[in-house]
Amino acid sequence: KTSISPLRKINKTINSYALSKNKEIETLQKNAEFRREFIADISHELKTPIFAAQGFIHTLLDGAVDDDEVRYKFLKRAAKSLNSLDKLVQDLLTLNQMESGVIKFHFEQFDLKDVLLEVIDELEHKAEKRDVLIRFYYDKEKTFLTSADRDKIFRVCQNLISNAIKYNHDGGEVEVRLNSNKNQQIVDVKDNGKGIPPEDLKRIFERFYRVDKSRSREKGGTGLGLAIVKHILEAHKSKISVSSTLGKGSVFSFSLAADK
């Protein structure tokens, strides 16, 4: 019987130690790279509304301020850019707090139908402006009880329905469906907008990823909405799914555990 010599044993230990240290270094390098990329992305995103607001204000200072009509138009545009900046910073804070686990989730029992009714009521005005019709289908005889963080789920529904309006064409339709089976309450948000190209579908949940940057910004988007949605649903042991056909529209779905 051959036994491993003490020297070989030591060598083996050293090798596996070196291997694990290498892995640690690799992880640290990846984290540093992630942070660098994140900061580069944020700086770029912050610059856009700041430059825009600066541009409008400098044009006013250069003389446009004397023209009543131009003054009003430019001040309104500068205000819009600052609103985008505010929304971006708020979304960033939310995402950061979620990723670092600072945000606590408060679970309570509620009826998912009530949340959807509230969200639709809040977004009706935005839809009307674009002549978009929101239809809500659910069985009025049923309750759709779940135990979840109500405010966060409100936010999920708000993001999905708001996107379905934003990325729809004027006069389009949004269909919200609430169904249930024995274990789950299931929400589908369908639009008949322009759809999402297959190569972009996987990436739309990444922070700052947009299919059409200028359209998203124009509509006041921060590119963080779906990343936040994904995080919230993960905290509920759920996930978001999407299917889309170019030129026809998209369906975003998620489900929550049903309370008996």
Ligand code: ADP
């Ligand atoms: P944004 O603030 O840009 O709307 P989101 O994270 O909510 O950010 O969405 C990311 C991107 O996914 C959007 O910029 C858009 O390109 C695409 N998207 C999201 N929802 C839809 C939809 N219903 N139809 C088409 N594209 C969508």
